[in-house]
Structures are given as structure tokens and as C-alpha cells.
Amino acid sequence: MRALRFLPLAVADALAVYGLVALGGQRSWWMFALLLAGTVAVNAIYLSKRAVPAKYLAPGIVLLLIYQVYVVLYTGYAAFTNYGDGHNATKSDAVAAILAASEVKTGESRPIRVVEKDGELGFQSGPGWRALPYAEIVARQAEIVKLRVPAEGGVLKTADGVTAALYRPTLTYSGDTFTDTAGTVYRDDGRGAFTSAGGRSLSPGWKVFVGAENFTSVLTNAEIRGPFLGVLVWTFVFAALSVALSFGFGLVLALILDGYRVYRSLLVFPYAFPAFMAALLWQGLLNTDHGFVNEVLLGGATVPWLSDPWLARLSVLAVNVWIGFPYMFLICTGALQAVPRQLAEAAQVDGAGPWRVLASVRLPLLLASTAPALVATFAFNFNNFNVIYMLTGGGPRDAGAPIDVGSTDLLISLVYKLAFGGSSRDYGLACAVSILIFAVIAAVSLAGFRRARRLEAAA
Secondary structure, eight states: OGGGGGHHHHHHHHHHHHHHHHHHHHTOHHHHHHHHHHHHHHHHHHHOSSOHHHHHHHHHHHHHIIIIIHHHHHHHHHTTBOOBTTBSSOHHHHHHHHHHHTEEEOSOOEEOOOEEETTEEESOOOTTOEEOOHHHHHHTHHHHHTOOEEETTEEEEESSSSEEEEEEESEEEETTEEEETTOOEEEEOSSSSEEETTSOBOSOOOOOBOTTHHHHHHHHOHHHHHHHHHHHHHHHHHHHHHHHHHHHHHHHHHHHTTTOHHHHHHTTHHHHSOHHHHHHHHHHHTOTTTOHIIIIITSSOOOOTTTSHHHHHHHHHHHHHHHHHHHHHHHHHHHHHHSOHHHHHHHHHTTOOHHHHIIIIIHHHHHHHHHHHHHHHHHHHHTOHHHHHHHTTTOSBOTTSSSSOBTTOOHHHHHHHHHHSSSOOOHHHHHHHHHHHHHHHHHHHHHHHHHHHHHHHHO
């Protein structure tokens, strides 16, 4: 039974060894060193009889390093590179890909036999070479398609393992330059691509450090600046109105339903329902052609709730408030119950009416206790990807914008589209915008918490 205690450690060590072998093959030596140091540290902790606190802290620290620290550091690194479609590999990989893409078929396909000798594949049979049967050709299809056999100043390639054709390159690589058959020379332009004097670049390129270019292009590139500023303004409006309306509805209902436990319990249901499922449900309810709102509530109207830019903004705001106000209702209910009744009674004795007691006594104390929650809610709504993506997908799309951006896109959904949407993925630019989002939220949160401290001091 004691041996079973070491089974998780043995599994972790086996995975670590597998990772070390893979990283060694890829020559990622800094990651190799980090994984090796981490593995040694974990073994030292769990094989020691004294490091009891560390045994409980180690799993959390490891997960923190992997899923938080590494992600943040890699995002920061990628933000200063041209990482994206066409620039996602090393220079040597780009050279090999360009040469492979430049190969042009120059002859008719002819029958061949795929053969093997000592694990090496080829097309020519001879002593010691074994012809592969059809079943093995099918099983090793990916490996066979990549095979290139030099012949007649070019290479023989096959697409089916049965016939092959002669391909000759239209580009030659020498002295870190490419030259095509017309004599045009393509040189390393220092920006991760081979470019001719006329400005034409070969694809693919490779990943290089570009400094603060991604950050400056957000404000200087005309194709990005306009859409980015529009999304930035809408993000602030969406987050601020979501917090203000949710807090307002929550506070009013907390005041009205004080003492009505059944009604208070019913109001929790929207908050208990998963937000992404609620957004999908509302997407169906607001459908223009057969949604419940148009068909039943509006008597068959065709209001474009999700396809008109301004109605779409109104819709996502309303749905977000519907999802978020129960949380504010709970916060306000708890905060109001925590206000000492003696203070309200003392104000009433001094002649203050109900509205005066609310405005001068209960509301200041309520704001002092709920201010941190309001700041946190603003930060959450600033990055509220679920509601936007599930309800409108950021749309309707702005046809006049040169990039894929819609009327309801927040900064976080814009980042998603830059990184994973459209035909051109720009991970470096997406990482740069992510850092800008962090800076904005950090500044707003700092100002909010300072204001919260002043409210606490005043209360």
C-alpha cells in the first residue's frame, strides 16, 4: 500500500521524461531546463519527510506557473513579434517551405514502386531494397507523400504511392537569397520575409522580433485605428451601462422585496442559469423571423434585434443586464441588511423622511460596502466575451471596416477575431491588444479601488 503513494509521482515523472525527450528533439533548451528543474524540485519535495507544507503548495504553484505565469509571459513575448499567418515558424522552416512550394511539375507521371531499406524509403529498387505492399503504402501515406528523390536535376514526388512525376524548382537558394528563373533576387528584409527590390515577398515568412510595432500600429495604422477606437468606446459604454443598470435594478428590487423571501428566491434563477446558455436562449427569443419576442409579444413583427447595429447593441446590453442584475440584487440585499437599523431610526428621530434616510444614510453605507464588487463587475463586463460571442458573434459586421469587426464587438472579441477569425490570423497584434486591455482594466480598477477607499473613509 505504501508503494501506491508514489504512483502519482511516478506518473508525473514519466510524463516529464516524455516532455524532456520531446523538447530535446526540438532543441528547446530553455524549456528543457525549466522542465528538468521543476521535475527535480517536485521529486525533492515529495520524497522528503520534512517539506510537509510544500507538498500541499506544490500542485497549486505548478498549475499557477503553467496556466497563468507562462501564458502571461508568452503573451508578452508574442506581442513584440510578427507571429501570425505566414510568420509562425523559424527561418530554416520557411526556406524549406518556399523551396518545396516552388517545385513545378515538368513531366508526365510514370509508374513507380515505393521501396524501403533500413527504414529509408525510396523509389528505385535494388539489392537489399524491399517493395512495400499496397496495405503498407496506405498506412505510410503521409510519409510517402513527403518523400523527394533527386533525379534529372529535380526531384521525383508522388501523391498516391503508385505514380511519380519529375518536379524542378523555380527558385534557387544560395547565400541567404532566393533567385527565380527570371533573375529576380529575394533577400532577407529583416522583417521575417524574403523580399525583392520591387517589394514582392515570398511566402511563408518566419517569426521575428518587431519591437513596439504592434502597439503603435493600433493607433497609427488607418486600417486598425478607426475600428479599434470605435470598439474601445463601445466597450467602455457597455461595461459602464451594464454595471449601472444591473446595480440600479438590483438595488430597487432589494428595497422593494425586503422581507419577501419567495420573490427574492425567484430572482436568483437568472443568475443560477449558465450565462452562455442564457445568451443562446435569448438569441433564439430575439430571432427576427420566428423568435418569441417578435412572433408572440409583438404580434408577428419583424424587428431586427440582432442584425441592426443599434438594436443589436441594445439587445446585448439588455440581455447582459438580465443575466447580471440578480448578482447585484444579492449584493445589495446583503449590504442593506448589514446597515445598522439604529442609524436609520436616529435619522428619522431627527426628522428625516424615507427618501432622506435612503439618500443620506443607507445609500452611502451601501456604496462603501459594494464599491469593490462594482469595480470587479466593471472589469468582468469589460471582458464579457460569452454574451457577445454567443448572442451576436460581435455582429452585425461593419462592412466599411477593413478588418473583421462588428457593431457589438468588445475589445476581447476583437482580440479573438484578430487571433483566430478571418483569413489572416495575427497573433502578435492580438497579444498586443490583450496587453492594452490589461493596462486599461488595471488603470480603471486602481481608480475604482481608490474611490472605494474614500467612500469607506467617508462612511
